[in-house]
Amino acid sequence: MSKPSRLLIAASGTGGHLFPAIALAEQLPDYKIEWLGVPNRLETQLVPDQYPLHTINLEGFQQRFGLGTLGILLRLANSIRQVRQLLKENNFQGLVTTGGYIAAPAILAARSLSLPVILHEANALPGKVTRWLSPWCTNVAVGFAAAENYLPRVSTVVTGTPVRSQFRTPQTLDLPIPENVPLIVVVGGSQGAVAINQLVRQSAQSWFDAGAWIVHLTGENDPDAQSLQHPQYITLPFYKNMAGLFQRANLAISRAGAATLTELTVTQTPAILIPYPYAAEDHQLFNAAVLADAGAGIVFRQSELTPQLLESKVLHFLKSPLELKEMRSRAGALAIPDSAEILAELVRKLVN
Ligand SMILES: CC(=O)N[C@H]1[C@@H](OP(=O)(O)OP(=O)(O)OC[C@H]2O[C@@H](n3ccc(=O)[nH]c3=O)[C@H](O)[C@@H]2O)O[C@H](CO)[C@@H](O)[C@@H]1O
Structure with a gap:
């Protein structure tokens, strides 16, 4: 041999x-x-x-x-x-x-x-x-x-x-989330995003009221990571089973790192994207534009995004399952x- x-x-x-x-x-x-x-x-x-x-x-x-x-x-x-x-x-x-x-x-x-x-x-x-x-x-x-x-x-x-092989086969989620509730995943890249974390915590109550659950991956460096407590809210610094999570999620709120965006296309998860404003040459904005141009997500610059705007956009999606379904198939069309x-x-x- x-x-x-x-x-x-x-x-x-x-x-x-x-x-x-x-x-x-x-x-x-x-x-x-x-x-x-x-x-x-x-x-x-x-x-x-x-x-x-x-x-x-x-x-x-x-x-x-x-x-x-x-x-x-x-x-x-x-x-x-x-x-x-x-x-x-x-x-x-x-x-x-x-x-x-x-x-x-x-x-x-x-x-x-x-x-x-x-x-x-x-x-x-x-x-x-x-x-x-x-x-x-x-x-x-x-x-x-x-x-x-x-x-x-x-x-x-x-x-x-x-993408890791788990993304390509259905994964079970080892988190206590009921089957039929809408799930929002919040993720700020591999390090977490404190600015997104703050926006989400300020907006989340009306999403809970609308019946949604949130899995919030905060990263290791958020001093206020434990400040929000709610029965429909799970917060973790880092989670390994991203495949299971994105497959189950109805909507992701995310930074626009290339690996995450690719995973979102493979799992066909519609996304609200908030590019990291200090990334080299603002490159996350270019990544986000790929999904937005294809109709798989929407993009907000962090500087223009208020908690109220985020709150209402997510509520809009929670009330528009058909729109989310279309976004899913457009995300899937981008996937390799x-x-x-x-x-x-x-x-x-x-x-x-
Ligand atoms: C701040 C910055 O400049 N980030 C860059 C960095 O990506 P960065 O690592 O920040 O972000 P990416 O979104 O590309 O990748 C994150 C990866 O971590 C995984 N993950 C995340 C959270 C978690 O709890 N568990 C977990 O497994 C995600 O599934 C994904 O696979 O390199 C990417 C690829 O060159 C760039 O596009 C990003 O712009």
């Missing part, structure tokens, strides 16, 4: 970068996969035990201020050297990355060794590293077709963004549920 191919996956920082990479890795059980991340981010908790995690220190390189261009270049050169050494010592045959800062040294190191690189960009407005370095990659896959407009010199393929397999196929072609 031939030896398994060795693949390095560089994905780091947030759930939005990690979950799609984990979903892809799940489709490559015959590969010897190892992970590249940084020491103090979510990968130390989320990367499954079967993938050894190597870390490099990107501090300084990630800071926008403080270091001059020369400082940043020196850091980058140092990171590239570390990744090159890792790739050579372990005889990796290729690299997959989901973008972000970790992608810069990873792509440059792998290409300097002539290894194939597959870059997956989940956002509708590709990040800076993707825009700068995609011409160097062997293959560039995008989650949303809109991203292709920003990568004019690159040949890209629209693969969608991989087998994105992980499509990307895995690409990996098999290039890394062997």
Whole structure:
């Protein structure tokens, strides 16, 4: 039997970068996969035990201020050297990355060794590293077709963004929610969103009065997370079974990270989207526009959204099941549920 191919996956920082990479890795059980991340981010908790995690220190390189261009270049050169050494010592045959800062040294190191690189960009407005370095990659896959407009010199393929396998089969929900009540899920990306949490807590009473239940994923950093108590209200800092939750939900109130939006299309969950206003280059607004333009959701900028406006919009949806049904099917029309397999196929072609 031939030896398994060795693949390095560089994905780091947030759930939005990690979950799609984990979903892809799940489709490559015959590969010897190892992970590249940084020491103090979510990968130390989320990367499954079967993938050894190597870390490099990107501090300084990630800071926008403080270091001059020369400082940043020196850091980058140092990171590239570390990744090159890792790739050579372990005889990796290729690299997959989901973008972000970790992608810069990873792509440059792998290409300097002539290894194939597959870059997956989940956002509708590709990040800076993707825009700068995609011409160097062997293959560039995008989650949303809109991203292709920003990568004019690159040949890209629209693969969608991989979702964890649970999203594609019906999941049971281990939360005590009655069967026939409308369910609203509130989620602020993998870190939670304090501003959305506050808006929701101020608006929720009339949704309870209308019979709705709320599952509110607050993130770990909300000091007031426990301030609202109600029999129809479940609050958790983080929840693993997002597939079960989105499948059951009638409506989501959410930030507009690419991974979450992709999941919402796969589970066909209508959404009120409130893009994170401080995201790099306002990229969440571009993601949200993809769903809004397709009629799968509506978008509010955080600055224009008052508790009253949110309250009345949700009440409107709770009274309009037909409208929600149409939004569900429009969300479904955007979905590429087998994105992980499509990307895995690409990996098999290039890394062997
Ligand atoms: C603030 C910021 O810049 N965030 C970016 C970050 O995503 P960030 O991680 O903030 O957000 P995403 O929405 O893309 O992904 C969140 C992921 O965490 C999961 N989840 C969330 C809460 C929870 O309780 N349990 C759980 O499992 C979601 O199901 C999803 O898979 O990378 C994304 C992909 O490049 C970008 O589109 C986002 O804009």
